[in-house]
Amino acid sequence: MKKTWWKESVVYQIYPRSFKDGNGDGSGDLRGIAAKLDYLQWLGVDVLWLCPIFQSPNDDNGYDISDYRAIMAEFGTMADFDELLAQAHRRGLKILLDLVVNHSSDEHAWFVESRKSRDNPYRDFYIWKEGKNGQEPNNWGSAFGGSAWQYDPATAMYYLHCFSKKQPDLNWDNPAVRREVQDIVRWWLDKGVDGFRMDVINLISKDPRFPDGPVAPGKLYADCSLALNGPRVHEYLRELHQNVLSKYDIMTVGETGGVTPAIARDYVAENRAELNMLFHFEHMDLDKDRERLAQKPFRLTELKRILSTWQKDLGDDGWNSLYWNNHDQPRVVSRFGNDQEYWEKSAKMLATCLYLQRGTPYIYQGEEIGMTNMAFETIADYRDIGVLHAYQEEVVQKGRDCQEFLRYQRHFSRDNARTPMQWDDSANAGFSGGTPWIKVNPNYRRINVSAQMTDRESILHYYRRLIKTRKENEVILYGSYDLILADSEEIYAYIRALDKQGLLVVCNFTAQTPLFELPEHIRYSAGQLLIGNYTVTDGPMARFSLRPYECRAYLFSFTEEIYRLK
Known part of the structure; x- marks a missing residue:
């Protein structure tokens, strides 16, 4: 097996808006991240993955980008980023950026031009279709609810958006789009970034027939995920790798829903020259009853089957990403552990179980101190666009019981992962001197970095020992x-x-x-x-x-x- 730095690294994921506020406006920023680099170096991680920091109107918390070469104003300036990159590199830390190129914001200059007329030079940068008999072009649904097609009266056509209507899908079948994406990637790599996490990257190639899909009982639209792993996705990734990625010593990880180990090999096998590794989601659905909007007990045998299958089937012909948490998933100690009586023990056990397997560990901010899910009391407390759309559809339109809906979201909402990082027991958990953009978990007085830093038996110190243990034992890095x-x-x-x-x-x-x-x-x-x-x-x-x-x-x-x- 070929040995590389990214196989031996530990990645720490940062959700910038919730990590550390450097200017007191209630939102985390680049200066806040820079202020905590010594902490991250002490922890022993090697790579910092930053969720999107690009200019955005924030319809989906930065995953709707309006300028790929500019920094979101609330996060700071390009000078702040350059300083963060330099300070991280000085400490031996690498920076991984979030590349969101399946879609852009509808406020991006490309889309502003695209919607002006049917013959605009940028029209074909996006996916526009005529309706069928006064209806949408097909029955695909958005991941956030409703149709995946938005009618635009200016030109009397529909555009595709697999996510929010403010996130129109780019048309990768257009070579000009692919060249623009390659230029963006090259621009950031020349600036010195060390790689990319690629958002929903296996969605970039759609079936040109745009066929209708099966509709589940009680639903109005087909699941847009049927567009995953499209007919030209590998061609486009190989082209990106050949023209740009292969010229730099970097790491790449793709977010790829709807993949099996067999499908994954086509993305990550070394002879494929596409991606280094990917995120799958099989183990993230074990405790969800989506139809009843309820939590269900998970079976350990099923978790073992899934994780072991990925370990064995990728084998020496690929590489695994090891994660329990991210910005889209609830806190693992509340999910697969016990966040009450055995909070500390179960948090340490979960880390040991996963991060001693073969692959690159991804630790999400706050996981190293055992941060837990947040029991928001009302729908007004939520900021996640997915929850707000689902509330309108399930509660307002269908009449589902509001308390039942909120109970489900307390377990699974993405906002569980997005509450502010708990640094100490001062006001707002030491995250901000202003009013945080989202509520702080009230257990911050007990669960915080400062308290655990002084406790050698804490979850935080255990994570540090675990990271050190990985690096000192080659059997953990490369063993079967x-x-x-x-x-x-x-x-x-x-x-x-x-x-x-x-x-x-x-x-x-x-x-x-x-x-x-x-x-x-x-x-x-x-x-x-x-x-x-x-x-x-x-x-x-x-x-x-x-x-x-x-x-x-x-x-x-x-x-x-x-x-x-x-």
């Missing part, structure tokens, strides 16, 4: 992965192996005390406890009782020349 005890609904256990060195990881996902027993066919010499979330006295690695949400990782040597699991 094999699941053991696949049928257990309590224990997630696996073995990493490289040459004759092994790593055993055992994690209890319950408040119970199950017994762990290593399968007899695994031959090894005595193991050394590498990291764990409880104090462990000397004892055998092969058999022990686990305490609630306990995790242990043992380093050991195989006694056989060649290691194989049955």
